Amino acid sequence: MSQTTKNRRGRQAIALLVTLFSWALPAAAQQPAGGRVLTLEDAIRIAIQNNRDLEDARLGYQGARGQVREAWSSVYPTLDLAASYTRNLSVSANFLPAIIFDPEASPDDLIPVKFGADNQWAFSLRAEQPLFRAAAFLGVGAAARYQRLQGEVVRGRSISVATRVKMAYYDVLLADESTRLNDNTVRRVRQTLNETQKMNEAGLSSNYDVLRLQVELANIEPQLRRSRNASHAARRLLAVELGLENLDSVNVAGALSEIDLGEPVVTEETDAVELVPVVHRGTELVLSDAPSRITQQSALEIARASRSDLRQLDLTAQLRRTELRVEQSEYLPQINLFGVYTINAQHNGDPAFFGGDNRFRSYGRQVGVEVSVPIFAGLRRPARIEQKRVVLEQVLTQRELLVDAVENEVKTYLDQVEEARTRAQAQHFARSQAQRGYEIASAQYREGISSQLEVTDAEVALRQSEFNLAEAVYDYLAARARLDEAMGLDLSVDVGGKVAFQREDDKR
Numbered sequence: 001m002s003q004t005t006k007n008r009r010g011r012q013a014i015a016l017l018v019t020l021f022s023w024a025l026p027a028a029a030q031q032p033a034g035g036r037v038l039t040l041e042d043a044i045r046i047a048i049q050n051n052r053d054l055e056d057a058r059l060g061y062q063g064a065r066g067q068v069r070e071a072w073s074s075v076y077p078t079l080d081l082a083a084s085y086t087r088n089l090s091v092s093a094n095f096l097p098a099i100i101f102d103p104e105a106s107p108d109d110l111i112p113v114k115f116g117a118d119n120q121w122a123f124s125l126r127a128e129q130p131l132f133r134a135a136a137f138l139g140v141g142a143a144a145r146y147q148r149l150q151g152e153v154v155r156g157r158s159i160s161v162a163t164r165v166k167m168a169y170y171d172v173l174l175a176d177e178s179t180r181l182n183d184n185t186v187r188r189v190r191q192t193l194n195e196t197q198k199m200n201e202a203g204l205s206s207n208y209d210v211l212r213l214q215v216e217l218a219n220i221e222p223q224l225r226r227s228r229n230a231s232h233a234a235r236r237l238l239a240v241e242l243g244l245e246n247l248d249s250v251n252v253a254g255a256l257s258e259i260d261l262g263e264p265v266v267t268e269e270t271d272a273v274e275l276v277p278v279v280h281r282g283t284e285l286v287l288s289d290a291p292s293r294i295t296q297q298s299a300l301e302i303a304r305a306s307r308s309d310l311r312q313l314d315l316t317a318q319l320r321r322t323e324l325r326v327e328q329s330e331y332l333p334q335i336n337l338f339g340v341y342t343i344n345a346q347h348n349g350d351p352a353f354f355g356g357d358n359r360f361r362s363y364g365r366q367v368g369v370e371v372s373v374p375i376f377a378g379l380r381r382p383a384r385i386e387q388k389r390v391v392l393e394q395v396l397t398q399r400e401l402l403v404d405a406v407e408n409e410v411k412t413y414l415d416q417v418e419e420a421r422t423r424a425q426a427q428h429f430a431r432s433q434a435q436r437g438y439e440i441a442s443a444q445y446r447e448g449i450s451s452q453l454e455v456t457d458a459e460v461a462l463r464q465s466e467f468n469l470a471e472a473v474y475d476y477l478a479a480r481a482r483l484d485e486a487m488g489l490d491l492s493v494d495v496g497g498k499v500a501f502q503r504e505d506d507k508r
Contacts, residue, residue: 037252038250038251038252038253039252040165040252040253043238043242043252044161044162044166046242046243046244047161047162047164047165047241047242047243048161049243050242050243050244051161051241051242051243052243053157053160053161054154054157054158054161057150057153057154057157058154060150060154061147061151061153061154063150064143064146064147064150064151065147067146068143070143071136071139071142071143071144072140074130074133074136074140075130075133075136075140077127077128077129077130078127078128078129079125079126079127080126080127080128081123081124081125081126082122082123082124083122083124084121084122085119085120085121086119086120086121087118087119087120087351088116088118091114091115091116091118092114092115092116093112093113093114093115094112094113094114094115095110095111095112096110096113097110097111098110098111116346117346117348118347118349119345119346119348119349119351119352119355120344120345120346121343121344121345121353121354121355122342122343122344122345123343123344123354124340124341124343125340125341125342126338126339126340126341127338127339127340128336128337128338128339129338130334130335130336130337131335132332132333132334132335133334133335133336134326134332135326135329135330138322138325138326139326141322142319142323145315145318145322148315149312149315149319152308152312152315153312156308156309156311156488158490159308159484159485159488159489159490160485161241162490163481163484163490164241165241165242167481168234168237168238168241169238169252170477171238172231172234172235172238172250172252173252173254173256173474173477174256174470174474175227175230175233175234176252176256177255177256177257177470177474178227178230178231178467179230179231180255180257181463181466181467181470182220182223182224182227183224184466185220185223185459186220186221186224188438188459188462189213189216189217189220189459190217192442192445192452192455192456192459193210193213193214193217195445195446196209196213196452197210204448205452209451209452212452212456213452213456216456232248235248235250235251236248238250238252256470256473259473259477260428261421261425261428261473294414296410296411296414299414299483300406300407300410300411302487302488302489303407303410303487303488304403306488306489307486307487307488308488309402310402310403310406310488313395313398313399313402314399316395317395317399320388320391320392320395321392323388324385324388327381327384327385327388328385330377330381331374331381332374333371333373333374334371334372335369335370335371335372336369336372337367337368337369337370338367338368338369338370339366339367339368340364340365340366340367341363341364342363342364342365343362343363343364344361344362344364345360345361346360347360406486409482409486410486410487413479413483413486414483416475416483417479417480417483420472420473420475420479421476423468423472423475424469424472424473424475424476427465427468427469427472428469430465430468431462431465431466431468431469434458434461434466437458437461438458438459438461440458441454441455441457441458442455442458
């Protein structure tokens, strides 16, 4: 048997022993022990219920509902009751011409005459119904539009909260994947180092090979610790978005490595982008069975119709137009129907409720129509009308600017979705090739027909391709979340607003 054959068999035996030993080592855990495990849907639901920013929007919506009820009160009839009692310690006197009582008196003579009694009682009941009051009726419409505006604010913040939760959730997945990949790298380098040390002891490798691997291991072990710290930090940020008090109590379901974005679907629509939602099946993240394709034009049409900030500006413009009409209505007359019922009583001596009997009482009943016509109020009305008109123009200008920004966002995120998916598909192939290359380099190293440097290069290429794949999948998920927000859509938020408008404890 030749010396070369003996050396090859020796290397194979050592490699086999090292491999069996490495399989016996327990794998490192990827998630911290304890805590609740949440799917993405669970996380969004909890955030919508607990998020303080969204709770502030809900309170604003409740205040708007109160304003609607207040506005309606201005067109409903009013009923006012007033009652009083007066005790005259001394009855005041009025001076009348003396000629009234004495025809021979001088026209300049006056006689003091006292009107009233010791006790005076008064009661009045007044009912009033507006027949024509333009500002009041327009105010009802303005309040209703304001309520719809606040409702859209709640919906918009719900979508924003859902997007932030998605991004925080994906950040946790990326941090976990980075930890897993760094752990795999450390494990592979340690395995190669163990093999090299065994081979060095057998005289089959140099001390430099061992030293090189030890340096490489010392360089990558801190990266593993750094990625674990990043994973804990990402979980804490997610807990903040969920409104949880215990920031270290959150674990997430799924992993980026479970997601295979698949091959693109070829269609005749050259500008169409395939959107494949990522959903949970149990605790795994997978692609939905119902992908959709969307063109830039259709995405822009959806954004113009559903984007919350655009809808808020539309509702704001309607509100400002109504406020302008309210100011213009100040030139119109007001017509009210009224009715009054009064009771008056006077008597001397000790107080008796409304004089005690009808001898000292008088009754009055009046109905009528009151017309008020504004004629001149300085320059206040035209100045206020001009102010409202300028505010309306500002809102319309803001909307035009936002439409351009929305178009840019939608197109940008569509490009990012397509680019990230294409990149992920390419990285799937690159990772499989790098894995195969590492296996070949490792086998050849054990056979003694390649150097340790080639194994290191193959491991570095595998490490880079794994990280590139994880980043591509993460970029796809992040771009999808941003695209949904840019188009104003989020299936996890009830379009009708029922989920966003009401907390769980309010429903019970």
